[in-house]
Amino acid sequence: MTSIDYNAFRDEVRDFLATSYPASKRELNQRQAGMFAEPELGQWWQRTLHARGWGAPSWPVEYGGTGWDAVQKHIFMSECTAANTPSFAVQGLAMVAPVVMKFGTQAQKDFFLPGILSGELYFCQGFSEPGSGSDLASLRTSAVREGDDYLVNGSKIWTTHAHFANWIFLLVRTSTEGKPQQGITFLLAPMSTPGISVRPIISISGEHELNQTFYDNARIPIANRIGDENKGWDVAKYLLEFERGGAYAPSAQGMLEAAKKIAAQQPGDDCATLWDDPQFQRKTAELEIDMLAQAATEHRVMTALAGGNNPGDIVASMLKLSGTALQQAASELCVEALGDYALADQRQSLHLSSNIPPIGPDYAARPVAKFLNLRACTIYGGSSEVQHNIVARAAMGLK
Amino acid sequence: MTSIDYNAFRDEVRDFLATSYPASKRELNQRQAGMFAEPELGQWWQRTLHARGWGAPSWPVEYGGTGWDAVQKHIFMSECTAANTPSFAVQGLAMVAPVVMKFGTQAQKDFFLPGILSGELYFCQGFSEPGSGSDLASLRTSAVREGDDYLVNGSKIWTTHAHFANWIFLLVRTSTEGKPQQGITFLLAPMSTPGISVRPIISISGEHELNQTFYDNARIPIANRIGDENKGWDVAKYLLEFERGGAYAPSAQGMLEAAKKIAAQQPGDDCATLWDDPQFQRKTAELEIDMLAQAATEHRVMTALAGGNNPGDIVASMLKLSGTALQQAASELCVEALGDYALADQRQSLHLSSNIPPIGPDYAARPVAKFLNLRACTIYGGSSEVQHNIVARAAMGLK
């Protein structure tokens, strides 16, 4: 069906990672338990990828994409996950950029896309509000026209990296008429806009990654609107499709390998290491089989996409349902392998600038914080309960 | 709190079972995979119990009960389960009798209670209808007064042992006004009533235990009504409380022990017997622990009842939820232990009068049929989904 030499491509990616992602950086990334790497590390990596021409594998070539097919993208992502590269700029690259490409003006494309690609424009997301959540249509942050601007008032919550980002994308209410979905508008705003302020939210892992943002007569130029006024719902829906399209198996498999390595270094109860405990091996194997199934379905989807077939949105929801559950399970297995050191709060050793050693062995630093953070992956981006509703409605026609 | 010597009581029960329930009968009961034993065996056992004065442990003494406290009843039931005695006459003893005691006239009490106690009156249940199910209030079988009788027309389904029973208890619609619950009446009818006919329903285990019953101008005397006309819903609700009050752990534990015994006789893959496989032992242990938890909660309930406290209906629903799941799991473990012989349809060896040997070893005869039959225990008597609804509403105040 295709003449691409995927093995050669995989080697090329591996070579690049081996030379451009040194052990020192990898070691730093080991201290990153959050969804995204801190920008100091993350922006460096995005610059590195961009310099190689690989800054945005999923973009069309005309905007700086790589021209890879779905299988190549999957190989690239799998290899990056296996090498544990920093997770960065997803909100710009995978969320804002696609909607700018589809709904943006030429001027918007010219301004935003290069900045996102280079890592210079760092976006955060302003969708959820206190009191809304998975029910986005109920949002209340208002935008009222005044001259060439919207005057925005209200608040957004769960804004990851708002304290690092220089731009935010927002859903705001520009009309209260008709259905709740009908009066919503999609805006982009610099975080430096007067009237925008940020309150940290400390998460259960003890980290500051999330924020609440406040809008007090913040002036956002109408020129920064994506799509038409009151048509932001369509933009958001398009964006969420992209958010749900990811591959889950590689990161889950990466954590499973990490759990095996921890087990091989931890003592067992009646055997030299935990890995020598047949029960631990069996449990690992059972999870690994679930991941093989997930990976095989992701592979089917990639193959279908590469062949020009769209397997449909429902598949994205199904993959998120089972994929996030596997990520959580793999992360939990890392925690289990740690034994009593799972009790230790390691947050002081978990920053790029920290020089405090972990409590217990080095590998004890990250698993618990990662596990706690990953509880969110079945909540954000449409909770598992909402994904079930979506599949029930779309795939099975249930109301 | 009490001066009863429970150990002595347990010994008394064991002695009785050892002498009155001979191995020949036990062997016959091994061929009974259904909910209830065939009457030939079941009626014999009820007569035997009755002769000892133990025909109805849960009844008040005045009607022929034993006067045991809740702990004694629990001991008695556990011992009977451990000895694998025939299950019989539950619908009369535990369902009809309590409502006759509470709602019946003196004449009704005098007639029905002694007959139920001796096993002479054998009742079946006519609640569900084709198209209703857990939604009892939607029933449509009608009863219209004509002289001293009701003329009954319609159909009932899932009637276990209708082809053996000599009486049936029925919910019928005597009014279509008001809420659906308000026009329902509770009747007792001899199965010999002209106009009542029975159609067998073969279950997935291949057995004939269930039936559909039809009512074609069947004349049922008004004198056989329990409670007031149009008040049958209250009678049925009271009855269902009794149905849900059982103990689940003893029978689940009995099946778990059976699984262990099968495993000890079946070959293993890399060890002499399946029981030597550490994985099988671990799986058994995990299930056994769940049963200990169930048994411990059942024990708490019994203790509360013995102390005069009513732990509430919710507890009955919770116990049914987890208890039926354990029964199914234990039964499944028996099937698993069988290996390939689980594929064999054994129905020809599963009747009292059968002299066809089982396919494979003797212990291969019953587990699969039992497993298939037990799928019903999370469906009948209020499905597990309905029990969840009940607990959500009653215990947590959720609407």
Add this chain to the structure above:
Amino acid sequence: METPLSDDQRMIRDSVAGYLRDRYDDAERRRIIDSEAGWSAPHWQAFAGELGLLGAGFAEAAGGLGGGAAEHALILEEFGSALVVEPYLSTAVIAGGFLKASTAAAAPQLIADAIAGTAIFAYAAGEPNARSNPAHVETRAECRGANYVIDGQKAVVLGAVGATHLIVVARTSGGDRDPEGISLFVVDANSPGITRRDYRTISGGPASDITFTGVTVPASALLVPEGTALPLIERVVDEATALLCAEANGVMRRLHGDTLAYTSQREQFGKPLASFQVLQHRMVDMLVAMEHSQSITARAIELLDADPAERARAVSAAKVYVGKSLRYIGQQAIQLHGGMGMTDELAVGFFFKRAIEIERQFGSVEYHLTRYTRLANAPAAIAA
């Protein structure tokens, strides 16, 4: 989610699906399993002649269609969705697999007869004293001059009642679980000394326990050289296991589809059952399990030609996942059908019982998880 097919493959699938829809519906299947034989010779002849299916897995030079496991999978998935009882797996896949690898002089003719539908095979491997370990063989074949004499018992042999030949696994040397010393014989099903106790499986297909008492066969009945059969058995059983998973996918498709249809039309508390959120979510979980089963089965089939360890790992992984899915989807299908699911009046109970059978055939979830764990964690498999 659709899987891409070649034109030839689509044609095979559509013709099988069409045949089953038109001529092998639930009522016809009931007639077949309620018949004395418990299987249908006319349908078998149609599979051979009209549909030309029985050559799907044989080379064109041998008179077949030149296909392989992928084609078997398409056929068996459709057969699963109609609960076909005829012995396709034991004849086309298992016997076919052995015959293709056989050094026996009779093999080419047996292949031709299999394609024509005149040779029908049952696989007599399982024993009452063994579980799923294929090296555990107590049936003995003793060499006496130019003959072998077979003695022993085989348990739960599917399809023996209509078979013209039995493929018999017997030990020519070694201890009961010795990997060496296992041999494969093709035996006329009516040979003197063979006695069968015939019965039905819980889903209605024919099965037998077979006793071999001094059954004498010529040395030419050996399919591969004496005592060397285990690696071939493992390969062919792996292939059959992967294809059984394909059949399972057809079974699950019906279990899910019937449940969705039933809960959509059946009302309770004034609403269709399918409008209750709890049931909706459960049917979604069934669907997800089904999609993943499809995927991991396809993966196992692709890896059938890999080296033996990788092949075995992929097949055991698939059987574990599919086995768990069968269990979940089957049990939920009955639960969601309520009382109607407990009767044999609907088809769903038969699909559930077939799911129970497949869960066990060629080894349970526990067996394959043990096998996978051993293979995946061989010392080389972990980079420290």
Add this chain to the structure above:
Amino acid sequence: METPLSDDQRMIRDSVAGYLRDRYDDAERRRIIDSEAGWSAPHWQAFAGELGLLGAGFAEAAGGLGGGAAEHALILEEFGSALVVEPYLSTAVIAGGFLKASTAAAAPQLIADAIAGTAIFAYAAGEPNARSNPAHVETRAECRGANYVIDGQKAVVLGAVGATHLIVVARTSGGDRDPEGISLFVVDANSPGITRRDYRTISGGPASDITFTGVTVPASALLVPEGTALPLIERVVDEATALLCAEANGVMRRLHGDTLAYTSQREQFGKPLASFQVLQHRMVDMLVAMEHSQSITARAIELLDADPAERARAVSAAKVYVGKSLRYIGQQAIQLHGGMGMTDELAVGFFFKRAIEIERQFGSVEYHLTRYTRLANAPAAIAA
């Protein structure tokens, strides 16, 4: 479902519950864990004096209240529902258990000091090179004349920061996992040669890794005769494990209660979250797990005085069941709180993290399932 209590027991429970409600609410707890020490001496003094709790498990003759495990359980369940960080379990239950069985001359005075709140104990047992097997002890205590010299490392010792004494498990002879040769010492927490790395557990309580370098203690520090401690350790750790399950029941009560309250007031799609059937059923499953956890814990506590094998079986069964329930209830509590559950602004995250800790303390589900399996299936346990 309420469990019947004696009048004395009800009084203890009500006074503890009242104290915590009035003086140890979530805000107060945050102040305590955010303080430098990470625990509260004033509350400890109130437990000792005002509430008189610290003598609950000691005989009246020794100055205690004459209670036992049942009383500890009542207290710890309430402590669990308020996430009390003060070292009740290590002082009153573990040190208390050892001291009551001790042959040491100092034991009566230490008991009196513990009741008065002036002696506070941490249990230094776990080691970086061991998992949950209590016989795995690498810390060595060498007899030198009238003294012992202790060298080794202890990991994740809870409450050491405020302790006046450490109960140290050390090996006086034998190999690393030898059941013989294990000894118990009571050691002044400020002895020369003890160095600590203090930190917090994920739920906020104080913990330490402790290094013993030539720590010299007199022979009178031996709590029981040299080398004989393992059976006593197993008994006391079983008791502590059962009582940790009681604490867990308090934790689960709050996890369930907070989730029910949150989902009842929080609206989505125009309805309270708690009106969605899927969430309702999940909260029912949480409730059922909670009730059974209560029951199996009560059972384990009743069997603490049974013979060692039965005691161990009952305790391991409880820890397995409670551990699984903690996992399920904790994870669902976060899931059902949605985004708010991910922040440390609500209390629920702290209860979740405490649940994670308890799941592991004194051995995980896997450890106790292995232990239970071994004990339950000792040859005598099966009647053939």
